[in-house]
Amino acid sequence: MIEKxxxxxxxxxFVSYVVVAGFAVMCxxxxxxxxxxxxxxxxxxxxxxxxxxxTDWSLSAYKWVLAGKEIQASYLASLARTVIGTTGSxxxxxxxxxxxxxxxxxxxxxxxxxxxxxIIFVPSIIPWFITTRNVLRLYDSLPALMxxxxxxxxxxxxxxxxxxxxxxELSDAAYIDGASDVTILFRxxxxxxxxxxxxxxxxxxxxxxxxxxxxxxxxxxxxxxxxLPVIILRxxxxxxAIAEAMKQPGTFVPLAQLPANAIRMATACVIIGPxxxxxxxxxxxxxxxxxxxxxxx
Amino acid sequence: MAxxxxxxxGIPLARTLPPPSSSRARKNLQYxxxxxxxxxxxGPGLIFILxxxxxxxxxxxxxxxxxxxxxxxxxxxxxxxxxxLLTETPIARRLIVNTLGLNILFIAAETFCxxxxxxxxxxxxxxxxxxxxxxxxxxxxxMGWTVVAMVLxxxxxxxxxxxxxxxxxxxxxxxxxxxxxAIWPLLLTLIRVWKNAGASCIIYLxxxxxxxxxxxxxxxxxxxxxxxxxxxxxxxxxxxxxxLLMLLAIGKIFYGDVGMIYALIxxxxxxxxxxxxxxxxxxxxxxxNSNYGFSAAIGLLQSFLGLLCVFGSNWLAKKFSQRQGxxxxxx
Numbered sequence: 064m065i066e067k068x069x070x071x072x073x074x075x076x077f078v079s080y081v082v083v084a085g086f087a088v089m090c091x092x093x094x095x096x097x098x099x100x101x102x103x104x105x106x107x108x109x110x111x112x113x114x115x116x117x118t119d120w121s122l123s124a125y126k127w128v129l130a131g132k133e134i135q136a137s138y139l140a141s142l143a144r145t146v147i148g149t150t151g152s153x154x155x156x157x158x159x160x161x162x163x164x165x166x167x168x169x170x171x172x173x174x175x176x177x178x179x180x181x182i183i184f185v186p187s188i189i190p191w192f193i194t195t196r197n198v199l200r201l202y203d204s205l206p207a208l209m210x211x212x213x214x215x216x217x218x219x220x221x222x223x224x225x226x227x228x229x230x231x232e233l234s235d236a237a238y239i240d241g242a243s244d245v246t247i248l249f250r251x252x253x254x255x256x257x258x259x260x261x262x263x264x265x266x267x268x269x270x271x272x273x274x275x276x277x278x279x280x281x282x283x284x285x286x287x288x289x290x291l292p293v294i295i296l297r298x299x300x301x302x303x304a305i306a307e308a309m310k311q312p313g314t315f316v317p318l319a320q321l322p323a324n325a326i327r328m329a330t331a332c333v334i335i336g337p338x339x340x341x342x343x344x345x346x347x348x349x350x351x352x353x354x355x356x357x358x359x360x
Numbered sequence: 361m362a363x364x365x366x367x368x369x370g371i372p373l374a375r376t377l378p379p380p381s382s383s384r385a386r387k388n389l390q391y392x393x394x395x396x397x398x399x400x401x402x403g404p405g406l407i408f409i410l411x412x413x414x415x416x417x418x419x420x421x422x423x424x425x426x427x428x429x430x431x432x433x434x435x436x437x438x439x440x441x442x443x444x445l446l447t448e449t450p451i452a453r454r455l456i457v458n459t460l461g462l463n464i465l466f467i468a469a470e471t472f473c474x475x476x477x478x479x480x481x482x483x484x485x486x487x488x489x490x491x492x493x494x495x496x497x498x499x500x501x502x503m504g505w506t507v508v509a510m511v512l513x514x515x516x517x518x519x520x521x522x523x524x525x526x527x528x529x530x531x532x533x534x535x536x537x538x539x540x541x542a543i544w545p546l547l548l549t550l551i552r553v554w555k556n557a558g559a560s561c562i563i564y565l566x567x568x569x570x571x572x573x574x575x576x577x578x579x580x581x582x583x584x585x586x587x588x589x590x591x592x593x594x595x596x597x598x599x600x601x602x603x604l605l606m607l608l609a610i611g612k613i614f615y616g617d618v619g620m621i622y623a624l625i626x627x628x629x630x631x632x633x634x635x636x637x638x639x640x641x642x643x644x645x646x647x648x649n650s651n652y653g654f655s656a657a658i659g660l661l662q663s664f665l666g667l668l669c670v671f672g673s674n675w676l677a678k679k680f681s682q683r684q685g686x687x688x689x690x691x
Contacts, residue, residue, distance in 0.1 A: 072586040079483035086477055087496040090558060093511045094499070096522055100514065112525025113514045155404045162402025168395065174402065181413040183670055185615070187659030188642045189652055190419025191412070197432055199411060214408040244397040273504025275623060280646070292506040296623060299513050324520050331510045338502050346495060349502070353562045 094335075101125070101329035105322030113328070124325035128333055131309040133286070134294065138333075140208070141290040145271040148209035152267045153260060155214055160222035161248045166231060167238075175223075181216045192280060203285040208277050212270065218263045221355055225259040226252055262352040265345055269338065291334045298327055420663070423656040435653075442657035451641070452658060459616045459637040459662075465549045466617070467609045471602060473557040478564035479594055483586065497558030505623035508555060512624060516547075541634040548624065548635065560605075567601045568594055604677055611673040614666040618643060638662045 092115075100113040104121035128134055159178065163171050186194075201207045233255075234247045242250070253260065275292040282288050297304035305326055306318050342349075392399070418433075423442055425435040446452045477497070484490050500508075515522045516537045524534040537543065571593065579589050616637025625635050627644075638658060645655040 069585065075483060075586045075590070076485075079480040080486075080489070082480045083477065083484055083493050084489075086473075086558070087493040090498075090500050090554065091496045093515070093554075096514055097511060108520055112517075112520040112528065113522045114525055114529075115522070155408060158401035158403075159405025162398050162405075165398060168398055169391065174406070177406065178409060181409045183667070184413070184417055185663065185666070186413055186416035187420060187656065187663050188618075188639065189646060189656040189659050190422060191416040192646050193422070193432060193652070194416045194419050195412070197429070198415070210408070211412050214405050214412075216409065219405065244395075244401055248401060269502050273502075273506070274619075275504065275506050276619060279643075292504050295510055296506040296626070299509050300626065327510060328514060331507050334507055335503055339499070342499065342502070343495070349498070350562055353498070353501075353559050354566045 094339075097328045097331050101325055101332050103325060105325050108322075108324040113324070121322075121325070124322050124329035125333075127309050127322065127326055128329045130311050132311060133289075133308040134291075134330070134333075136287040137289055137291050137294045137308075140205070140288045141272060141292075143205060144208045144290055145268050147205075148213065148271040149264050149268045151209060152213050152215070152218075153264055156219045156263070157222055157226075157248065157253060157256075157260070159214070160219050160226055161244070161252060163219070163223045164226035165244070178216045178219055196281065202281040203283065203288070205288060207281040208288065208290065209271070211277055211281075212274065215267070215270075218267070221263060222256075222259060225256055229255055258348070258351070261345070262348045262355070265348050266352050272338065291330075295330050295334060298330060420656065420660050422653055423660040425653055427652040427656070438653070442653045443661070445654055446657050446661065452661070454633070455636060455638045455641050455658065456614075458635065459639075460613060462545060462548060462616065462621075462635070462637060463609075463613045465545055466552045467606060467613075469549045469553050470556050470560055471606060473553045474560035475564055475595075475598055475602060477557060477561040478568055478598070479590055481561065481565055482568045482594060483590065494558075494562070498562060499558075500555045501559040503555070505620050508551065508620075509623045509626075512551065538628060539630060541631045544625075544631055544635050548621070551624070552620070563605070564598055564601065567598055571597050600681070603680055607673040607677040607680070611670040612666070613669055614638070614662050616640060 096113055096115055099115060099117060100108065101124055102120050102122065103114075103117040104119040105123070107117055107119040159174075162168060163175050163178070165171065168174075195201050195207075195211055201210060229252060233251055237247050237251055273292055275290075275296055278288070278290055278293045279296075282293075294304075294308055298308065302318060302323060305323050306321060308330070309321055309326065421433060422435065424437055424439060425433075426438045426441075427435045481490065481493070484493070503511075513521070516524075518524055518534060518536050518538070523537075527534055537547070575593050576589055579593060584592070616639040618637070618639035621635060621637055622640045622643055625631050625640065639662075642655050642659055645652070
């Protein structure tokens with residue numbers, strides 16, 4: 064390739080680097096502030112506010128956050144919901160996707176329509192709430208945090224499309240040899256679908272981990288089931304919520320003694336920790352999912 | 361076997377078969393018997409969709425009822441009373457204006473920034489720089505909105521927020537952003553761009569990397585500068601996907617981003633005039649246990665307008681893609 068290097072081209076290269084680097088720094092900067100602030104001594108925070116750097120380091124916020132009873136319960140709820148929910152989602156959605164992809168299934172057109180209309184006809188929140196809570200009686204329980212979002216029609220179609228392009232001979236041969244649909248799905252189709260399962264699983268896991276809507280709507284008395292996003296949402300403007308989250312058995316702590324400002328940021332760090340931790344390893348699946356998700360309806 | 365008459369050719373006679381309707385039912389039953397495992401596999405998914413999608417859709421009837429928690433969906437019918445109430449209050453108008461306005465701002469800003477970033481990222485040749493910048497750029501996409509709410513607090517809080525902390529350091533006056541509803545549409549748009557532009561940039565970048573490299577080479581041989589190549593090769597290659605994604609986003613224009621706006625605004629009522637969208641209003645209506653029938657009427661109006669928009673924008677996307685000689689669109 065012939066590269067004529069003139070001033071205009073060099074300027075473009077320079078501008079490209081500046082724009083991209085600028086945006087990348089802008090994206091990461093709030094996380095920087097979060098981490099630094101969570102490690103700053105509370106006195107310095109009340110005096111100077113959240114600054115990008117400090118000389119007065121302290122770990123006390125993390126000590127509080129990791130010892131807080133409510134946070135521990137909430138972490139457990141978040142983990143349980145994410146692990147069980149993602150597994151359930153993958154199982155139920157691949158079952159449905161397999162049904163829609165099976166060539167010998169004569170009603171697959173109807174089933175595909177049925178699933179597709181669920182993308183277009185989105186239920187309004189008020190009837191959804193009444194149905195889930197008063198008709199299905201789903202509230203104040205772990206299933207309430209998972210079941211309503213377990214099947215996402217869009218991802219069902221992504222799985223269906225992947226299953227449909229697998230070589231049909233494999234499952235046909237197995238079927239003729241007398242293998243059941245369950246065997247074909249679990250022994251042939253799913254083992255060949257690693258990448259798409261990873262992508263769908265990751266997006267579902269992030270959705271379960273970050274969702275605050277279901278707990279705000281469906282959890283009110285079972286406070287031990289409040290997942291992390293709800294805890295932090297309550298902490299933003301509410302000192303009392305911070306004190307509640309930091310409660311430890313057998314000790315009484317006056318509100319004023321809590322390093323509240325540092326605790327806020329430490330909690331945020333603890334919540335995004337798992338995502339940031341696995342992020343480098345799974346980034347390529349995220350990219351895949353984003354490009355697939357581009358035509359998400 | 362004995363019941364079936366055979367003619368000379370050995371083919372079963374038509375008249376010996378049962379009447380067509382019951383035969384079809386029996387055939388279906390036979391089919392079900394042979395394939396019941398398919399229904400075991402797909403059934404749970406179908407039931408989930410029925411329970412959490414189609415059942416609530418039927419629940420929209422309460423928009424025409426005087427809802428009471430004791431009678432649920434069997435409450436007394438009141439016809440269009442809830443919708444009449446809707447036209448009498450200024451609330452519906454404000455909600456629709458806010459929902460549309462914010463979504464238009466979001467779509468415009470996200471598309472512009474996503475495309476700009478993709479174009480420039482495409483010009484960056486350093487492999488490692490590119491990879492690291494990309495990882496940074498779509499990290500915010502995976503943060504939950506409640507964490508973003510905390511980040512936002514960390515930036516704009518009057519006492520400890522970074523902006524005010526820096527202003528105070530520089531000896532300038534602090535700004536109380538939470539009492540100024542006028543700047544919040546802008547602020548929300550900025551946050552949206554911060555969170556999503558990196559991710560949408562990935563989609564455009566995928567379209568750019570599929571451009572044939574010989575196009576660029578040929579242009580370079582003909583003396584086109586890099587600016588010109590960007591303007592006349594890269595940018596036109598993006599028009600298709602940009603228009604398609606915009607149309608799909610317009611299809612959802614009546615749905616406010618409740619996950620974002622409720623998490624960021626919460627119950628700061630002084631900000632409602634510019635930030636309250638249909639979805640956040642409905643969510644609050646549920647929490648304060650107010651008139652469900654009236655709120656459901658707003659929800660139904662939203663669903664109806666939303667549906668028109670989905671079909672309209674999809675029709676346009678199809679028309680447009682046919683002209684491009686491709687086929688996209690949802691249905």
